[in-house]
Amino acid sequence: MVAVVLLTLALGVGAVTAIYSLVDATLFRPLAFPESDRLAMLYLTRTSAAGGASQLRWSYPKLEHLRRSAASFESIAGFTRADANITGGREPERVVAEVVSAGYFRTLRVEAALGRTFLPEEDRAPGGPPVVVLGHGLWQRRFGGDPSIIGHTSSVNSVPLTVVGVLPRSFRGWRRGSPMRII
Numbered sequence: 001m002v003a004v005v006l007l008t009l010a011l012g013v014g015a016v017t018a019i020y021s022l023v024d025a026t027l028f029r030p031l032a033f034p035e036s037d038r039l040a041m042l043y044l045t046r047t048s049a050a051g052g053a054s055q056l057r058w059s060y061p062k063l064e065h066l067r068r069s070a071a072s073f074e075s076i077a078g079f080t081r082a083d084a085n086i087t088g089g090r091e092p093e094r095v096v097a098e099v100v101s102a103g104y105f106r107t108l109r110v111e112a113a114l115g116r117t118f119l120p121e122e123d124r125a126p127g128g129p130p131v132v133v134l135g136h137g138l139w140q141r142r143f144g145g146d147p148s149i150i151g152h153t154s155s156v157n158s159v160p161l162t163v164v165g166v167l168p169r170s171f172r173g174w175r176r177g178s179p180m181r182i183i
Helices: 002-028 061-068 102-107 136-143
Strands: 043-048 052-055 079-087 095-099 131-134 153-154 157-166
Touching: 095 102, 102 131
Parallel strands: 131 157
Antiparallel strands: 043 052, 079 095, 079 153, 153 157
């Protein structure tokens, strides 16, 4: 009987500790970026006639309009998460990606570990150069950590993209969680 009580108590304490650790890591600790207290996320929402709200994605033209007209912000960047298929060199692989605007890394004050991040002219508006910045883990696993990957082409969702940089090992993207594999 004592063993059952101790086991129940141990499981309860373990569950509470695990939940607290998750809440602490996701809500209480500051983001791992310089001056993260100055970062803000803007949402575009639509309110229905019934009073409910739904979150919308920012279009590139709307993001550009905000960037041009919002003088009170030092920097504005857009991003979204997406699943992506990467091919080239090995078997196709499905990865989690962040599709970002060129100002994303500048806004977060993140420098590439190898190569560079995006240039303003590389924003993915029609006609922008097709480039990609790889997450450190993907670069290590898929490309063997080969520094000569910079300048080579890899296909993401059947679109050939030139690799221009590799992110630091510690970079996890805007949202906490697993490291971004490809950007």
